[in-house]
Amino acid sequence: MKNKELQEKRMKGYFIQATKEILKSEGIKAISVRNIADKAGYSYATLYNYFKDINDLVFLCVSDFQAECESFVSEQTKKEPKGIKKLKASILAYIKYFIEYPGIFDLFFITKGGDFGNKQQIIDVISNSLDRVCNIDWEYCLKHKIILETDIELLKTQLRYSVIGLLILYLNRLTPKLYSEFITQANRLIDSELGIKYENLNDAMKDEQTKIQNSIISVNIG
Amino acid sequence: MKNKELQEKRMKGYFIQATKEILKSEGIKAISVRNIADKAGYSYATLYNYFKDINDLVFLCVSDFQAECESFVSEQTKKEPKGIKKLKASILAYIKYFIEYPGIFDLFFITKGGDFGNKQQIIDVISNSLDRVCNIDWEYCLKHKIILETDIELLKTQLRYSVIGLLILYLNRLTPKLYSEFITQANRLIDSELGIKYENLNDAMKDEQTKIQNSIISVNIG
DNA sequence: TAAATATAATTAACGATGTTAATATTTCCA
């Protein structure tokens, strides 16, 4: 019985790995049972011995990608000084991750919830994706009273919405047309959102704010 | 020659009308050449005598829907007193339009730009969709110095991104789960964005702001 | 070890899809 489980897990792994590769390189439009099975080295019908349907398979990848995204952001921002500056860098790195893998962005935010049976677990992962990526930063800012408890939920929500909107418009090739302009927009957006409650901030954050706004306000994430 | 043009225009009209009906009722996933042609009362191949392909047809609908959206918002907000309050009501009505016709939201923001050959005209319509809907309000606020010239572009941009992000997360059934909660979020979002530069506002807007914030901050758009 | 059984993998098939090529029909003018 143990062998069987192991083998089944391995088989599933092959298909999941193949699906992830396709999602990353060619995007969700290139996903097909035959395509996945090809890459996994099996016939397309074999897939159905291990997965209910293609969506079941596709969305098993979500958690994996979220973890990968968190690692990516962590790696990209490890040199940043903790606080608002690192928070901003994390958000920019988060954006960069999806620019690098637009197929994963599609999977997270474009593909309809109904397509994967509205699984609550996956919905939660996606909904809180940015929050989790920035979790350390939020907690640090809270602990050191850089951001007030009363403001933090609104901040998180605003940033979540804005970042997704920004990415949607850029990735779907609507606007802006240039990458450089997009980065400028991203910076402006984050600065503005994080500055929302400027007049309510305590001294610690005012210091940070001043420093940020005096520097050239464009952090290169390229 | 004149007859021919007229007839061609009529034929195109039949297909466009059919496409619009399907987009509104069943959404873009229900779009197919056979489906459209059925509704138009012709064979599916006839469609190709008048349109290059199915995307060409689908995206001819964009401008029509934008105009319709503008009318909808105008109608919904005609009783509101001009200024910030009407601006907010317009944004909420804009949101309501897409809640009512999620298929049109898909068409505007989800469907990839590449799918309709990156036509700049259509890209512009979509990119500036919210701005145009609120155009009268922005101009009024500017004229009466309720919003400063220096802030207006940032405000527009922020709102554009936030509103799209909000709608994406809700329409794809991720979060929030309840419509009432969604409306609360929408209100909070708009209030927060429009209050961004509170400390920079002149008296006219401070008055408006105070009034808004003293009232229950939830405008029912249902 | 050989036969019987259970399991896993594959091919065949169905109803869709978008699009093109080959036909059939209608329209219009000499």
Place this chain on the structure above:
DNA sequence: TGGAAATATTAACATCGTTAATTATATTTA
């Protein structure tokens, strides 16, 4: 009225997701 031009339709092809039938493999039993 005949024939040319325009227009509409059916046939066909290569895709797609999914299921059923079939074959190959592995496991168990005699």
